[in-house]
Amino acid sequence: MLSTNFTRTFGVMHPIIQGGMQWIARAELVAAVANSGALGFLSALTQPSPDDLHAEIERCRQMTTQPFGVNLTFLPAIRPIPYDEYIDVIIRSGIKIVETAGNNPVAYMDRFKTAGIKVIHKCTSVRHALKAEQIGVDAVSIDGFECAGHPGEDDIPGLVLIPRAADSIKIPLIASGGFADARGLVAALALGADGIIMGTRFMATQEAPAHPDIKRRLVEADERQTELVLRSFNNTWRVHKNALTEQVVSLEKQTGTQFPDVAPLVAGTRGRAVYSSGDWDNGVWSVGMAQGLVYDIPTVEQLVSRIVGDAGDLIANRLASLRTA
Template sequence: MVRTRFCEVFGVEHPIVQGGMQWVGRAGLVAAVANAGGLGFITALTQPTPEDLAKEIARCRELTDKPFGVNLTILPSINPPPYAEYRDVIVDSGIPVVETAGFNPAEHLPAFRAGGVKVLHKCTSVRHAVKAQELGVDGISIDGFECAGHPGEDDIPGLVLIPAAAGKITIPMIASGGFGDARGLVAALALGADGINMGTRFMATAEAPVHDSVKQRLVEATERDTDLIFRPLRNTARVARNAISGEVVSVLDKGGQFEDVRELVAGARGRKVFETGDLDLGIWTAGLVQGIIHDIPTVAELISRIVTEAGELIQGRLAAMVRSAE
């Protein structure tokens, strides 16, 4: 058993988080994580409307009586979704914890505080983590350059980012980006984190609501099989390497603009990858951690394996390396 202050503050058994993932963070996966003792997040914006989010929360509660959360990612948009309405559903549904990401969550914090909702804010830099702590969030998720999705523009990997943040963060902090097994959990704890967040690793589980071809691709892929798209636009995203990602990189490297790749990167196409298993149909996210994914276990098997092997590593191999001065 590995317990940290993250477990105490957020009310979970194990310091393992399944963060929000567009099209993936649905009731079945989230409930499986909760039942296994971790903290799972329904992805709010995967649901078409706030009313649909309320229904998805209700479905999750039919599958688990353990705590789970909702991810609310706030991003700039010409026609933004009704963030306040999604926020109000989270509060009114009695969700105990929200994972915020993207833009500064300040405008939403008063409502979350009033509703008794703890806030775990995802950051990709130390300065943003410090700012979020000053705003009064309850925990930080620090996201290294290895991660899937948006790693920020600083290109700082977890080996440096985690201890750099740990030196300035006093609230519970989990490490994200590149984590998928017990070795990663132990390393994160040694670097100063209080737990780990996993996204890509949870995609390769029996309960993940994605096509089996996607899961098998994660098993077969190496750590070299991702692309960084939108680099010239200063909106970098790490995605699984396929024909579409290669085309996007080529167009933008030659001076193209977002309008030139808009149709290629449409979210509806990425969603169809997960639904149909056609891996070249659109853009879909995957992290470098796919290089250490070798099977497709159930969520319960994965979490149990991680916490059991982490305890064995700490008490066995690492303890055996410590010798007294005598």
């Protein structure tokens, strides 16, 4: 086993986290991750209401006795999101680990701390990581440019961003973006991180609630088949490259394009349908460059055991063998 500041602080066996992927981070996947000794996060906003989140937490508890958390993403929305009610459910349900993302969670930190909840905040820059540490989060995850979803606007890849963050903060640091195997885990530890987050890789597991055709697509695709959309609106989003995303990029290049012009193409309901229908070409859906490292569709237990075992071998054998007397 690998013991780090992250595993010791959060009471989990392995320094691996399953990210809170919207539509995918549901009980069947999160419980499997928890049972493997890693840390899984339910996506709160995947659930239509706070009551639905409570039911999903209870469903997860029926499948695992191990620790798991809830991801809560704070983003502007056309319809106001009842964040206080979601937090009420998280506290009432006895959840002890929350991953926050999007806007600064400072307004909710007192409630989390009073309830004894540890907070991991997701950042895309060192300056945001420092601010998160200042407001009292217990750990920071840092998203390199390779990541799925929203990598920020600085375009700094993990090889630079992770050690910069490690040099700058004192709380546990989790590396995110481009991780899919033992080599990535060992590299992240060498760069100064205390663990890794994987999203795309966990999507291609047997327990992930996605259509088999989506999982097969992840195996078939390579690292070049992602696209950055919404760049012109300063809301960059890394997604799987398909006919629809190319249409979005083409519209963004046209003079005078406004967000309402692309909104129907990037609608969340359309992206959600991809995971249930398997029609990967007919929606905008998040995926990272790590899809180029996805070669199979194992169970979560097989995946985590393989990564941890191979990481131990890499450290004990390959890296040790490079030393000279």
